[in-house]
Amino acid sequence: MLDVKGVDSYYANLHVLEQISFNVEKGEKVALFGPNGHGKSTLLKTICGLHPAKRGSVIFEGQDITSSPAHKIVEMGIAYIPEERYLFTDMTVYENLLMGAYTPKAKGKFQENLSYVYEIFPRLKERKNQITSTLSGGESRMVAVARGLMSEPTLLLVDEPSIGLSPSMRKVVFQSLESVNREKNITILIVEQEIRDALKLSERIYMLKKGQIIFERTAEEADVKEIEKAYF
Amino acid sequence: MESFVNAIVSGLISGSLYAVMALGLTIIYGISRVFNFGHGVVALIGAYIAWAILQNLVFSTATYIVGIVVSMVFLSGFGYLLYLLTIGPLLRKPGWEISTVLFMLGLGIMLENIILQIFGPRIKSLPIFVSDHFRLFGVRVNWHDLVILVLVILIVIALNYFFKATKTGQAMRAVSQSVEGANVVGININWIFGLTFGLAFAVTGFSGVMLGTKYYLDPHIGWDWMVIGFVIVCFGGLGSVSGAILAALILGIIEALSIVYFGSVWVWPIWFVIFVIILLVRPQGILGGRS
Numbered sequence: 001m002l003d004v005k006g007v008d009s010y011y012a013n014l015h016v017l018e019q020i021s022f023n024v025e026k027g028e029k030v031a032l033f034g035p036n037g038h039g040k041s042t043l044l045k046t047i048c049g050l051h052p053a054k055r056g057s058v059i060f061e062g063q064d065i066t067s068s069p070a071h072k073i074v075e076m077g078i079a080y081i082p083e084e085r086y087l088f089t090d091m092t093v094y095e096n097l098l099m100g101a102y103t104p105k106a107k108g109k110f111q112e113n114l115s116y117v118y119e120i121f122p123r124l125k126e127r128k129n130q131i132t133s134t135l136s137g138g139e140s141r142m143v144a145v146a147r148g149l150m151s152e153p154t155l156l157l158v159d160e161p162s163i164g165l166s167p168s169m170r171k172v173v174f175q176s177l178e179s180v181n182r183e184k185n186i187t188i189l190i191v192e193q194e195i196r197d198a199l200k201l202s203e204r205i206y207m208l209k210k211g212q213i214i215f216e217r218t219a220e221e222a223d224v225k226e227i228e229k230a231y232f
Numbered sequence: 233m234e235s236f237v238n239a240i241v242s243g244l245i246s247g248s249l250y251a252v253m254a255l256g257l258t259i260i261y262g263i264s265r266v267f268n269f270g271h272g273v274v275a276l277i278g279a280y281i282a283w284a285i286l287q288n289l290v291f292s293t294a295t296y297i298v299g300i301v302v303s304m305v306f307l308s309g310f311g312y313l314l315y316l317l318t319i320g321p322l323l324r325k326p327g328w329e330i331s332t333v334l335f336m337l338g339l340g341i342m343l344e345n346i347i348l349q350i351f352g353p354r355i356k357s358l359p360i361f362v363s364d365h366f367r368l369f370g371v372r373v374n375w376h377d378l379v380i381l382v383l384v385i386l387i388v389i390a391l392n393y394f395f396k397a398t399k400t401g402q403a404m405r406a407v408s409q410s411v412e413g414a415n416v417v418g419i420n421i422n423w424i425f426g427l428t429f430g431l432a433f434a435v436t437g438f439s440g441v442m443l444g445t446k447y448y449l450d451p452h453i454g455w456d457w458m459v460i461g462f463v464i465v466c467f468g469g470l471g472s473v474s475g476a477i478l479a480a481l482i483l484g485i486i487e488a489l490s491i492v493y494f495g496s497v498w499v500w501p502i503w504f505v506i507f508v509i510i511l512l513v514r515p516q517g518i519l520g521g522r523s
Contacts, residue, residue, distance in 0.1 A: 050415060074418030086413035088406050099406045102399075103418040151418060 001026040001187055002047070002155060007056035009039070009046050016042045018211040020056070024155070029181055029188045031198040034208035035231050040191040041083060043208065044157045047189075048080040049073040060155070075103045079153035083160040083191075085144040089133040093124055096132055096143050100150030109152050116184075117146040120176045138169035145176060149186075156180070158190040162197060170194065174201055195227055237371050239488040245377045247484020248384040249442055251477045253457060254464040255391070256436030262471030263408045263428045266319060266332045270340030271436060272458030274311075276451070277343065278303045278437025279444035280351055283358055291359065300441050304434040311433025314339075315426045323425070340454070348451040358444035380442050387438065388477065394431075395473075404428055408471065463507050469517030479518060 002024040009017035016039045024030045034040050045051035047058055049070035057066045065073055088096050097117065101110045118125035121142045127135065132143060141161060148156060158177065162170045174197050180186045192198035199205070205222050207215045207230050214230060217223075257271045268274070282299035289295040318339075322331050362375035395401040407414040407424050415421060443457060464483060468475030483503060490499045510517065 048416070050412070069420070070415045071418045071420045074416065080416045082412065082416060084412070086410045086416060088409040088413055090409050091405070095402070099402065099414075099419075100417050102403065106418075147417065 001028075001061060002189070003059040004043075004047065005057050005059065007043075007046060007058065008054045009042055009051060010054055011042070016211055017046065017053075020208075020211070020213060022206055022213055022216070024187060024189050026154075027181070027185050027187055028204065029177075029202045030190070031202035031205045032189065032191045032208055033193075033195060033198070033205060033227055033230075034191075036193075038209050039211045040208055041159055044080060044159050044189070044191060048078055048157055050080070071103075074151055074153075075105065077152070077154040078157065079148035079151045079155070080157045081144050081148040081159060081161065083163060085140055087132045087140060087143055087147070090131065092129050092131055093135070093143055094128040096147050097124075097128075097150050100147035101152070103151060106150060106152040110150070113150050113152060117149050120179055121146055121172075137164050138166065138172070141165060141169070141173055142176075145173065149180060153186060155187045155189065158188065160191055160193060162192065162194045170197060177201060195224055199224065199227075234370065235492050236489075239492045240485060241371055241373065242377075243485035243488030244481060245381055245484070246446070246487060247481035248381050249439070249446060249480075250460055250464055250484055251480035252384045252387055252435065253439035253443060254461045254468070254476045254480055255388075255473065256432040256439065257461045258465045258468070258471055258473055258476040259432040259435070260428060261465065262473070263404050264319075264323070264425045265329075265471075266323070266336070268432075269333055269337040269458065270343065271336075271461055272454035272456065273340040273343045273347075274307065274433055274436045274454075275440030275443065275457055276347065276449065276454035277310075278307055278440030279358060279449050280347060280356075281306055281437070282441045283356055283444065283449065284351075286359065293361075296359075296361065300438060303437045303441060307437035308430040308434035312426050312430035314433075315429035319429065320422055320425065340458070344451050344454060351451065353451060356449045357447075358441065358449070360445050376445065380446070383442070387435065391435070391473070400424070400427060463503055465517075467507060467510055467517055469519040472517065472519045475517055475519030 004023065005021050007017055007020045008015070020043060032040055032043070042051055046053050049065070049068055049072070053066055057064055059065070060076060060078060063076070065076065088099060091099070097114060101107050101113065106113070123139060124142055124146055127139065132140065135143065145161065161173045161177070165173065177188055177190070178201060181188050190198060190202065199219060199222055203219050205217050205219065206213050207227065209230060253275060256274070257268055260266055260268050281303035285299040285302055286295060289298070318335065319332055322328050322335060325331065360376040361379045365372055365374045367373070395405055403414065403419045403424050406417070406419060407421060411421060447453070464479045465476050467483065468477070468479030486502060486506065487499045490502045
């Protein structure tokens with residue numbers, strides 16, 4: 001479904017990603033681990049068109065999307081849920097979800113997707129008319145995930161969804177990812193620091209260090225100690 | 233007392249004119265973060281286009297409407313193309329905060345001189361809509377001012393509807409709140425910025441026509457309008473539409489009261505003292521949320 005081949009990426013002169021190659025199959029849940037500042041977020045941003053790749057290619061469902069603009073990539077079915085959330089803070093929860101369904105394809109399925117996200121996040125239904133800037137951190141994270149789901153994606157790129165959340169809120173977010181994968185067959189590529197939670201969710205993992213993928217494991221092979229060791 | 237009430241009424245009318253003039257400036261800043269230092273000259277172009285059309289057609293309400301519509305359509309096209317060909321490419325390069333300001337300033341000077349070449353240095357004025365007046369509770373009100381007030385209110389209602397209820401308007405609000413967020417939901421930022429310039433330039437052209445009926449036109453007056461617009465949007469909060477309207481009404485009333493009690497030479501000094509105090513006490517402006 002997603003094929004990343006030999007991608008190099010820079011911030012000014014800083015070589016952030018070096019010859020990254022990996023793939024994600026349809027319906028899979030894949031986790032990407034790695035220390036902070038080693039290129040995980042840049043990799044997700046490169047896939048969804050927010051950051052340019054200098055070399056290499058990103059193939060999604062057989063189409064080369066390496067130099068497609070971000071808004072076209074959303075239309076093709078990739079939703080990026082940024083760590084920074086980037087919510088529309090002066091809008092209500094409902095308006096944020098409405099904007100999530102901006103593309104024509106998503107617009108047609110607005111009601112269906114809206115009741116689905118209200119089902120997995122009942123809290124958002126209670127708060128639908130609340131201005132987003134007044135929500136708690138956990139609720140804002142729910143809006144970010146829900147807004148991503150409103151775009152009718154087939155591939156969800158999730159960037160550190162657990163950051164700053166309480167353990168109970170973290171559980172809610174991970175369960176929601178589990179259920180969208182199971183019920184809607186949405187493929188998930190997640191970047192996470194909470195190794196245990198992410199391992200439980202995913203079927204396969206990649207370890208990214210200093211801009212390179214240093215190893216790949218299936219969830220059964222993966223060893224928490226080995227991953228933690230790779231952080232240092 | 234009567235002069236006080238008269239001052240409030242005329243202050244509200246010039247305030248509403250200033251409000252519509254500042255709208256274009258605050259819309260562009262709020263959505264694209266570009267500060268249009270050529271704004272006053274854009275308004276002036278709108279006024280001159282309407283003037284040229286009225287010169288060449290038999291004067292009637294219909295030709296006036298034609299003049300306003302042509303001027304708005306021309307400027308919206310101009311704004312859109314200007315964004316596409318110049319501002320857009322500048323925004324994609326580092327240092328755009330400064331480069332766009334300098335570019336718009338230079339463009340303003342160039343357009344000012346083009347106006348001078350085409351229309352000459354002599355003062356012109358646009359005819360008023362209706363020449364009569366009436367009395368309301370003893371206060372003299374010009375029909376012309378009332379028409380301006382109604383038109384300004386209609387424009388504000390229309391813009392409010394556009395931003396709240398249309399897909400493009402909602403997308404513009406989304407972009408103004410988070411460019412990155414707008415990007416990840418699939419909004420084409422470049423397209424929205426282009427439309428924003430088109431929309432704002434059209435509103436600005438409309439405001440220029442209104443100002444031209446109330447004051448006078450010469451090729452340099454755009455910079456005075458620019459200064460008024462600048463004070464209003466900083467006072468009201470950069471990028472805040474309701475802040476700009478409120479600030480314009482307050483400044484209009486202050487202007488009228490200053491004229492009555494101190495004389496018209498004191499208007500700008502008083503404005504700027506208030507402006508500096510606001511900047512010191514509340515740098516984000518009266519209704520500005522974000523810096």
